[in-house]
Every structure is written in structure tokens, then in C-alpha cells.
Amino acid sequence: MTNHYFKAFTQRNTAILLLLGFASGLPLALTSGTLQAWMTVAGLDLTTIGFFSLVGQAYVFKFLWSPLMDRYSLPFLGRRRGWMLLTQVALVILIFAIGCLNPQHDLWLMAALAVMIAFFSASQDIVFDAYKTDVLPADQRGNGAAISVLGYRLAMLVSGGLALWIAHYYLGWRATYWLMALLMVVGIIATLWAKEPETIASTPKTIEQAVIEPLKDFFGRNNAWLILLLIVLYKMGDAFAGSLSTTFLIRGLGFNAGEVGLVNKTLGLLATIIGVLIGGILMQRLTLFRSLMLFGILQAVSNFGYWILAVTDKSIITMGSAIFLENLCGGMGTAAFVALLMTLCNKSFSATQFALLSALSAVGRVYVGPVAGWFVEHYNWPLFYLFTIVMAVPGLLLLAICRQTLEHTQQTDSFMPRIHFSHQYQSAIRLVTAGASMLGLWLVLLFWSATEFSTFYYLKEALLIIGGFLCLMGILIGCWLDYYSIKKEQLKTN
Structure with a gap:
């Protein structure tokens, strides 16, 4: 076997x-x-x-x-x-x-x-x-x-x-x-x-189809909004833990850059390689949902290693153990997460959908830094690493909610269509589209007048606030409708 x-x-x-x-x-x-x-x-x-x-x-x-x-x-x-x-x-x-x-x-x-x-x-x-x-x-x-x-x-x-x-x-x-x-x-x-x-999947016949159809295909699926939120949140605890890990080891614990670099580049890489290989082997026995849940829990638990480092005396062995464990579990989670992204792609538009989903998955890694820095400044390292464990929980809860959808997709290699609240979903999409357009205009004005503080100041501020609010409202409405659709289907089944 x-x-x-x-x-x-x-x-x-x-x-x-x-x-x-x-x-x-x-x-x-x-x-x-x-x-x-x-x-x-x-x-x-x-x-x-x-x-x-x-x-x-x-x-x-x-x-x-x-x-x-x-x-x-x-x-x-x-x-x-x-x-x-x-x-x-x-x-x-x-x-x-x-x-x-x-x-x-x-x-x-x-x-x-x-x-x-x-x-x-x-x-x-x-x-x-x-x-x-x-x-x-x-x-x-x-x-x-x-x-x-x-x-x-x-x-x-x-x-x-x-x-x-x-x-x-x-x-x-x-x-x-x-x-x-x-x-x-x-x-x-x-x-x-x-x-x-x-x-045998059909390919887009025009460039317009290649741009629009992947979005229509994805948002026409059951639980599309919750799955997008899952992609953002699944590795959020890992993202927080890794955002300040080097600073923590050097400034918080007093290791020198050479010690940190040696352990991270050698032991950390070795652990990641072992993790992805173990993850790939285990996923041949487990379903995608079970793999994601098991590896997600292990990712969260592995952050305890950094908490132990924060509350114990400085030790190169403890540091190596914490880094090895975190990278091992992170490698297993990465293997399952990449498999999830592949599972969610329609083969007619796999290039576009994978690029969009992978860009979305990077949101946590890119933007948690300022929040992490603020947290450590106002509290302390031990509490911060406990907080990283808590931040892994929402992704696991969302995973549990989306279980039926993911198992259907893996078993049938097809996607469950949305059958409820079509008009309400259209409203959510319009809100997000309007908000994203305003944020895009805000970015253009921001770069255009970067050297002049007063130029378009109030317009940029309004675009940022209103655009962000519209995006948030659209996402919340979409997620609520997804959750309510699941409940409705459960009641029908029972």
C-alpha cells in the first residue's frame, strides 16, 4: 500500500x-x-x-x-x-x-x-x-x-x-x-x-469572452462568495505568523542575522520540502476537504512554537524546532491549498481563473504586515502569536461551511450551480463592481498627484471611503446569501 x-x-x-x-x-x-x-x-x-x-x-x-x-x-x-x-x-x-x-x-x-x-x-x-x-x-x-x-x-x-x-x-x-x-x-x-x-472543454471565441466568461462562470456557482473568502482567510494565521518572524527572532529574541538566515534558509526549506511531500502523499488517501481541514489545524497549532519561543529563554534548538514545525505544517497546507485552487478552475478558463484566485490568495500575505506591527507595538510578542492562532479559526469555519460544495466538485469534477437569490446576487456584484471602479480611480489619482498633497485630496478621500464601503457591503451581502442558500438546501433535504 x-x-x-x-x-x-x-x-x-x-x-x-x-x-x-x-x-x-x-x-x-x-x-x-x-x-x-x-x-x-x-x-x-x-x-x-x-x-x-x-x-x-x-x-x-x-x-x-x-x-x-x-x-x-x-x-x-x-x-x-x-x-x-x-x-x-x-x-x-x-x-x-x-x-x-x-x-x-x-x-x-x-x-x-x-x-x-x-x-x-x-x-x-x-x-x-x-x-x-x-x-x-x-x-x-x-x-x-x-x-x-x-x-x-x-x-x-x-x-x-x-x-x-x-x-x-x-x-x-x-x-x-x-x-x-x-x-x-x-x-x-x-x-x-x-x-x-x-x-473537451470549450475555449473562449473572443477576447471579451475570455475576460467576462471566467467571472460569470465562477459567480454562477454555489457558495462562490464564501469560497472566495475562504481563499483569503485559509492561510491568514500563517500570514500573520510569518509577517514579522525575522524581526521577532532578531529583535525580540536577540539572535543574530547569521543564525536566523542559516536556520531559515536550510532547516526551513528542508521542512517545507518534507511538508509538501507528506501533504501530497496524505492527499491520496484523504478527500480535499479532510486534507484542508487537517493541514489547516496543523498550520494553526504550529504557531504555538513561536509562542513557546516568546515565553522561554533564548535557545537555538528551540528556534530550530519552531521553524521546522511551522514550515513543515505550512508546506502541507500549501500542497492542499494549491490543489484547492486547481479544483476551483474551469478548464475552459483555467489560466484566467487560477491567476485571479492566486492573486486573491496573496491578499493576506501582502497586507497583514501593518496590522501585525501595530499589534506587537501595543501588546507583546506572546499575545501576538496567540492572536495568529485565533486568526486561523475563521478560515477553518468557512471550510466547514463549504464542505458540501467542495466534495461535490472533487467527486464530479463539475460545479454546483446557484439556484437561489439570483437577483440579490446581481445586486451584490453591482456593489462590488462600483466599489472596485471607485478604488481604481482612487489609485489613478493617487499616483497622478503623489507629489502634491492638496490636489484632489478630498476627492481621493471620498473615493477611498465610499469605494471601500461599497466593496465591503457587496462582499457581505454575497456571503450572507451564500450562507442562507446552504441553510435553505439543508432544510429542503431534511
């Missing part, structure tokens, strides 16, 4: 997903941490280095051009593999080209190439996520998610810490980037080796 579970990790699709996951993760550090290290060694000022952190915005806004990859197929290798090959060839050329430059003399050209690398890397992520969603049947999504995450994490280690070590001790920066470009060829080989997903 055990051999049966491990056999899933030796199949052809598994090897392809591992290599494609590696190719997907490799470019990330080359435009962020590794590039910053190169510029720091070259003697550039902090303002310039900080400016370069903006080149990664493509990863945040990749959903904007994801409909193009659902709508159009390139004239070679099929709908998914064609786009993957194009992005990978472009990345090989661009990474090699940026290695030919000198930060001190070619700064603007380097910035342009870094932006292009981030764009093609984000585009590769879009089509890779769509590929694995299309190619994996429901019973293989757990180990498929685990293997792709494993490849991604290994690539981040290679292009991050290992690249710095090679550049410093052996090859120098130029040859190191050329080596990374050569490693990207692994993705091209995997794409050529892979088979195009066989799907």
Missing part, C-alpha cells in the same frame, strides 16, 4: 511537473534578491536598489493579461505548451542578456531587462498553473501540487542562496547569470517532453 502512494511520485507527469515547477521558480530571485545583491556589491546607492524592487509588479498584476492565454493558441505545441515554450525561450535570452551588463554603466538597460524577465516569468507562471490544472485528474491534484511546489522551492534556493555563493566564490556575477540562463533550458526540455492536456 505504501509503495502505491510513493509510485505517484515516479510517474512521467510527476517528473514533468517537477521540472516545470523548477523553471517557474528560477527567475524570481534573479530580479529580486540576487539582483539586489549584485547591485549592492557593485556599490549602487540604496535609493536605486530600492527602486528595483518595483520590477516584480508583474507577478501581482499577471491576471490582467491571463485571458489572452485562454483565448489564443500559438501555432505550435498546442494551447498550453506553446505559450510555455515562448516564455521559456524568452527567459533564457533575457537572463543571458542581463548577465552581459554592468550595473554601474548599464543601469537603465538592466532595469528594462529585469522588467521583461519579470513579465515573461509571471506569464510562464500563468500558463504553467493552467497546464497542471488541465492535465491533472482530481485524484492526482494533491501530489501534483506537492511536486510543483517542490520544484519551485528548489529553484528559488538555486537562483537565490546558491547563486550568491557561486557568484562570490567561483564564477562572478556575469557567469552566474549565464549559468542560470542555461538552467532555464530544463523548462524547455520539460515542455517539449510533456503532452498537451486533452480536454
